[in-house]
Amino acid sequence: MTTMLHALKHVSRRAAAALSFAALTTTMVACGDDDNTPVAPATQTIVQTAAGTPQLSTLVSALQAAELTTTLSGAGPFTVFAPVNPAFSALPADVLTRLLETGNRAILTKVLTFHVVPGRITASQLQNGQTLTTVEGTTLPVTVANGVVTVGGARVTTADINASNGVVHLIDGVMLGSLDIVDNAIIRGFSSLVSAVTTANLTSALRGGNLTVFAPTNAAFAAIPGGAPTTAAALAPVLQLHVVGSRALSSQLTNGQQLPTLLTGANLTVALAAGRVNITGPRNTVQVVTADIVAKNGVIHVVDNVLLPAAPPQTITQTAVATAQLSTLVTALQAAELTGTLSGAGPFTVFAPVNDAFAALPAGVVSRLLETGNRAILSKLLTFHVVPGRITASQLQNGQTLTTVEGTTLPVTVANGVVTVGGARVTTADINASNGVVHLIDGVLLGSLDIVDNAIIRGFSSLVSAVTAANLGTALRGGNLTVFAPTNAAFAAIPGGAPSDVAALTRVLQLHVVGARALSTQLSNGQQLTSLLPGGTLTVSLANGGVRIAGPLNSASVVTADIVAKNGVIHVIDNVLLPAPALGTITQTAVATAQLSTLVAALQAAELTGTLSGTGPFTVFAPVNAAFADLPAGVLQRLLETGNRAILSKLLTFHVVPGRITASQLRNGQTLTTVEGTTLPVVVASGFVFVGGARVTTADIEASNGVVHLIDGVLLGSLDIVDNAIIRGLTSLVGAVTAANLTTALRGENLTVFAPTNAAFAAIPGGAPTNPATLASVLQLHVVGSRLTAAELSSGRRLNTLLPNTGLTVELFARTVRLNGPRNFATVVAADIVAKNGIIHLIDTVLLP
Structure with missing residues (x-):
């Protein structure tokens, strides 16, 4: 509604002016008059027009109380069906007073905006059977008969009072059709009922649906023996007993009629006698003293007493306490702190083991279940006996499965009139409770316990x-x-x-x-x-x-x-089975193998000994000492430096594959995904197994957490160009790449790098550039965006570098490869250092752009 009012405030002034211009009358005309004499457009707003009309003084007071005067002074246009003062006076006693109270402003607004329709609608435009959608949002029915116009049940007494922002029609009644049952109870002074509805959290329920409410007076609430209930749980059933889930006017009630209420299982009986309507509930009878207060969502019949529901049955917990055969179960529920849960709303179906069922458990089981430290197990066991919902014995079927509150399913068997649930027999069925039903069983169900x-x-x-x-x-x-x-x-x-x-x-x-x-x-x-x-x-x-x-x-x-x-x-x-002596872990196996002492030192430096002592399983392709010794001079020493731990870890985890893979499981053409993430190619030929280019020299050394295969080479395939530059001692190049912020670029895919030696950097005339941008240009001149081996470098070939619009030209002299740059040339001194993301060729001069 607020949104609609806001929108109405911003109706185009141009549209309003156009409507005002359209020969709208300014004289008061009775409904049915046919005076089409053109008059000048009105200059006063609807509010000013109402203020100047003595018959509308009460309406003006109401508009002011609802803070709607500004809205109805806006551009509009609006059509207002304005109740005259006698219409307000005709409301039941004190209704107007309550409507004008500050606390009821929202209800008053709802009433008043129900009298307002967007647009300018003259009497001549109103048609029989028409419906108008009000600003409040509810529709108004229109009746035109014998020259009389009725809107929402109120008669138009004076039509077409023109205003600058719309038109006003005087009506002889206040229309309350926008007010729901709760609104009506508030403005009609049913304060005890409203308070009870609020306490019981039933306000939303009584604003919805299409209902019939038998509304007790304040005096009726005051006369309840012992006083009205004070809690939501106690009030809710009382109030639900007064509400029928359909609209029933007094003329629709018949003698002996049964009215189902919102209180589950509770009906009201209608008795018609001597012009009176009596309503009988489970425990008492009330009389309708005022009938047919029509509301937006139903009808109210005022009654002289409060209907009382039947005494509520006991909860499941109370039922168990009152059943002698369930005393052990009650003790268990208390120990598991579940008595409150089974006293809740539910509904629940409980398969309750009798005392004998608990007694039949193995010695000591019950006492251990009741120990405080085992509360979680006891709770798991007990909630396995509870199913959500109310399920009577007649609803249990052979082959059925029930999902318990604990979460595990219970199988049902029905044979020869005997019902078995989870293997226990139902001995007494359908003990009704307020929040469910209880079935006694002859066994304790342990199926939820692992x-x-x-x-x-x-x-x-x-x-x-x-x-x-x-x-x-x-x-x-x-x-x-x-x-x-x-x-x-x-x-x-x-x-x-x-x-x-x-x-x-x-x-x-x-x-x-x-x-x-x-x-x-x-x-x-x-x-x-x-x-x-x-x-x-x-x-x-x-x-x-x-x-x-x-x-x-x-x-x-x-x-x-x-x-x-x-x-x-x-x-x-009756005995503890003992395993054979344990194998060592992969780390222990490596330590015990003389040929792997360098690998052990590397694992320690990379802090991976703990990982390879874990559960695994792992398959390790372990380079022997001689393989590490074959690395270029200084590489092993640099790998073991603390600052290069990440590179060493990358290298070592490239030798490890998840799972236990024996030599017999390795196949030619197979690829293995390593712990590092890069794949290892397998070649099996002439009885030899090669992994990543290294030959397996000793296979299938068993460990407790995997298997080890010795290999004759160190696998460097997981190291990229930057890693290789670091471990091969190209410190000047690495320093320059770092200074020029090109590290990420040189870790990218498929590159060829012509890498100047440290001596080449030292020989740059005037020294290496210090400006990052200049240094970046120098380095980009040394990088080609594709992978090129020495065999692919042919004389005269032009190589496009990462330096825009700048390339290198290849010249071959016997076994020498020379690269000609824009200003100088360099000779390849070591070729084909293969990296994960490309190839490195060492050169003896720094090429200058």
Whole structure:
């Protein structure tokens, strides 16, 4: 509405002037008169016209109270259906007074703008059956009959009072059709009802829909036995009982009629007798004292008493407390701090284990569940017994699955009249509660608990402590696993005690875990089970009805089978299985290999020993000492400098591939993506394996976290032109590139760089330029935007450099390559230094642009 008013204030003055010019009358004419005598345009605005009309003094006061005088003094044009003073006087007692109160300005504005239509509409333009959209936004119906014009139920008594910004029609009634039920309650003085609606947060509900409201008077609220409820939760059902979700005028009510209310399950019964209308609710009867107050969104019937809903049923928590068979469940709900949740709105369906169900759990399980430290497990277990919504026994079907509040699904079986949920039988169904329904069951459902949860509540404290120390808790909560769980006594019997080293403890535990679910009925004699410990295989033996599991060093008997968990199954065993001695990590393997001492020093300098001691797995192509010794003089020394750690790390991680790849898995033409990110080409020929150009000399050195292959060369394919310049000692070139801000450019793709030696920079007449722009021009003259090997440099060939409009010309003299620049020439002294992003050729002179 505010937007529409704002828009109306800015109607084009040109349009308003045009409308004023169009022979609009200024005389007061009764509806139906046909006086078309032209008169001069009016000069007073609608507000000035109203102020000058004695019959509209109340309207003017209302416009002032609503702060609308400025709006109706604007350009317009507007058509105003103006209630005369007697129309306001005819309103019910005190309605006008309340409308004029400051706190009700929004309602008053809604009433007044419902009397205003955009545009200038004269009486002659009003037609029978027409609807007008008001500034307030609601439509006004028009009736024209026997020369009488009625708008919104009010009769036009004087038409076409012309104003400079529109036209005014006097009407004999105040139109309240824009006010909803709440607005009407406010202006009609139902203060107790309005206050209750606000407290119960039902204002929005009573402004929507198409409703019938049986509105108790203030006296009715005051007469409620014990006083009106004061909380939203208590007030809401009382008020909902007074609201019907459809519009029903008194003339539409019939004797014995049932009216469904907004209070779920509560109907009102209509009784018509001796000209009276009585409404009966669940607990009492009220009489309609004023009928048919029509509102924008429904109708109000005033009643002389407050209808009271039936006494609410107990919540699920209260129902459980009152049920003797559920005392253990109540204790568990209190320990898990869930009593408040199950007292909430819901609705919930609870499959409630009886006391005997808890008593049937293994010894000690209930007491551990109730421990404070296990509250999260208890909560997980209990919320697995709760399903959102109200589901009665008749709605449960065979094969159905229910998603619990905990998030895991419950399977339903219905057979021979017996309902089973999650494996537990429903013994008593459909115990109704205010916020749901309760079904008693004969078992505690443990299907939401994973392997770790089960180990905790079943008292496997040694196993749980070991899992925690080895940081395997997350692993044992995931996947679909089979765990052979040693008893506490089994841990205590380990020769020398359980390992204290995390790595050793991890290996022991991994040997007890199989990465697939295997119930005892699925195990077969001689079956091989692959554990999570690499290379750790378990062998099954079945004899005399027993199950025995053999590991690398010893064996154990299954003493309790098939403890089913959410993510697998547990078989309890009487011994701790011990793994074979552990392999060293890749770092430990390298340290123990004499040919890799230089690589170890490099890994230490790059701070990568920890990474290659991690879980991996990794495949490392490890350059032997001789490969490092074959690098150009000074390269290894520079790689090991602290300032070049990033380059060294780039070089070393180029030798590492994720995963465990044995020599038999390498194929000719294969490419491997390294940890550094660049690919390594594989060539297999004549029984030899080459990776990135280096030959594998010793393959398949196994480590605990991967495999190592020795190679006869250091792979430099991950280093770009700048990296190569740094490690090859071209300090003058690197310094110049840095000063000229060209480092990023020289790390780009596919370049050829003619790199002057340090001596060449030292020999520049007058010294190297210090101005960055000049220095950049010099360097750009040495860079070609494509990759060119020495074999591709032919005599007379013109090379376009990065220096705009400047190139180099190649001349070949025997085995010498000379480059002619704009001012001087240089000779290639070392060719074809291959980098990740191009080629470097060393030259003996700095070319000058």
